[in-house]
Amino acid sequence: MIPFNKSYITKNEEIYIRDTLLRGHTHGDGYYTKQVTKFMEKTFNIKKALMTTSCSSALDMSALLIDLKQGDEVILPSYTFVSTANDIVLRGAKPIFADICEDTLNIDPIDIERKITKKTKAIISVHYAGVACDMDYIMNIAKEYKLKVVEDAAQGVNSKYKGKYLGTIGDIGCYSFHSTKNYSSGEGGAILINNDETLIKRAEIIREKGTNRSQFIRGEVNKYSWVDIGSSYLPSDILAALLYAQFEKLDEIQKKRKKVYENYYDSLKDLEKQEKLRLPVIPQYCESNYHMFYILLNSENERNYLMDKLKEKGISAAFHYIPLHSSPMGLKLGYKQGDIPKTENLSSRILRLPMYAELKEADIKYIIENIEKILEN
Numbered sequence: 001m002i003p004f005n006k007s008y009i010t011k012n013e014e015i016y017i018r019d020t021l022l023r024g025h026t027h028g029d030g031y032y033t034k035q036v037t038k039f040m041e042k043t044f045n046i047k048k049a050l051m052t053t054s055c056s057s058a059l060d061m062s063a064l065l066i067d068l069k070q071g072d073e074v075i076l077p078s079y080t081f082v083s084t085a086n087d088i089v090l091r092g093a094k095p096i097f098a099d100i101c102e103d104t105l106n107i108d109p110i111d112i113e114r115k116i117t118k119k120t121k122a123i124i125s126v127h128y129a130g131v132a133c134d135m136d137y138i139m140n141i142a143k144e145y146k147l148k149v150v151e152d153a154a155q156g157v158n159s160k161y162k163g164k165y166l167g168t169i170g171d172i173g174c175y176s177f178h179s180t181k182n183y184s185s186g187e188g189g190a191i192l193i194n195n196d197e198t199l200i201k202r203a204e205i206i207r208e209k210g211t212n213r214s215q216f217i218r219g220e221v222n223k224y225s226w227v228d229i230g231s232s233y234l235p236s237d238i239l240a241a242l243l244y245a246q247f248e249k250l251d252e253i254q255k256k257r258k259k260v261y262e263n264y265y266d267s268l269k270d271l272e273k274q275e276k277l278r279l280p281v282i283p284q285y286c287e288s289n290y291h292m293f294y295i296l297l298n299s300e301n302e303r304n305y306l307m308d309k310l311k312e313k314g315i316s317a318a319f320h321y322i323p324l325h326s327s328p329m330g331l332k333l334g335y336k337q338g339d340i341p342k343t344e345n346l347s348s349r350i351l352r353l354p355m356y357a358e359l360k361e362a363d364i365k366y367i368i369e370n371i372e373k374i375l376e377n
């Protein structure tokens with residue numbers, strides 16, 4: 001069986017994990033947490049990064065930081081992972097689902113503008129497949145209507161938009177280091193605060209159960225206490241040790257994924273010419289991290305047929321998000337099937353192919369040959 005996904009394990013994970021145990025500091029903000037934080041801030045040019053237990057918890061923190069309340073509205077794509085929306089609903093605010101662009105499957109800025117009301121407080125831009133949203137357009141809308149921008153860059157670690165790293169453009173950025181992502185600590189994430197000093201201070205407090213413990217550890221106050229709401233969003237230093245080994249291979253992992261992506265792309269061009277499928281698009285303004293390789297079939301039936309036949313041949317391909325507005329929870333929130341047409345259409349035709357750094361050329365060849373054969377009929 002060719003798996004859909006596989007983490008890339010380098011040599012140093014075990015060594016660093018053992019080292020954390022020997023250092024005797026396995027809780028949050030230990031030696032390796034400091035190392036990965038420093039690494040990210042320097043490499044990705046981030047004003048302030050804080051490691052979290054997941055991208056979901058980074059998104060939850062972001063909702064607290066922008067003070068989402070009942071009555072507020074936040075615009076986000078319907079075509080995304082549930083965590084993009086949960087943080088909004090958890091604060092009692094309302095997710096306003098927008099449609100996506102045909103080319104990148106990223107949120108459509110024209111639809112964002114259409115959906116702005118007096119209640120709109122923020123926009124969450126999701127960089128699907130590690131391909132950047134049209135951030136200039138989104139940031140301009142945000143400026144005009146005085147909205148906050150949170151980037152869900154869960155899939156976008158080490159991707160760029162016009163030379164800037166994803167996650168560093170909006171007010172807040174969120175990363176994921178889940179094992180399905182390019183760089184992984186099993187479970188993990190980070191929140192990036194990109195300009196506002198008061199948000200940085202508050203993020204430290206929210207992440208430490210609503211206490212000013214971070215200031216205490218730096219010696220800025222002589223005892224720490226409960227000063228705001230918060231929770232425990234710190235990952236264990238063992239996870240940071242794992243991630244540090246991955247970051248040492250940042251470019252190597254990206255290069256390997258690029259090779260897989262390009263191999264797929266070149267091999268499937270002919271089928272695109274024959275209009276049997278459509279290939280993914282990376283706009284000029286974006287440098288991708290090659291998080292995902294997907295194809296779009298002509299119909300849901302063709303997609304499901306291809307997916308099933310590939311499975312019979314030992315190849316795991318996968319569809320992706322059920323649009324959130326049409327999920328059971330979306331329906332409970334008052335949305336209905338048919339509300340967001342382009343999203344419904346595209347999500348019914350997408351098929352993601354196996355994608356990981358160590359996917360062998362022979363395996364890709366086998367996958368391509370099978371796709372060609374299956375689509376012939």
Ligand SMILES: *Cc1c(COP(=O)(O)O)cnc(C)c1O
Nearest residue numbers: 054055056081083154176177178
């Ligand atoms: C993976 C993912 C998340 C959640 O990341 P976790 O680290 O598992 O919480 C959120 N948003 C998007 C777009 C994702 O792909």
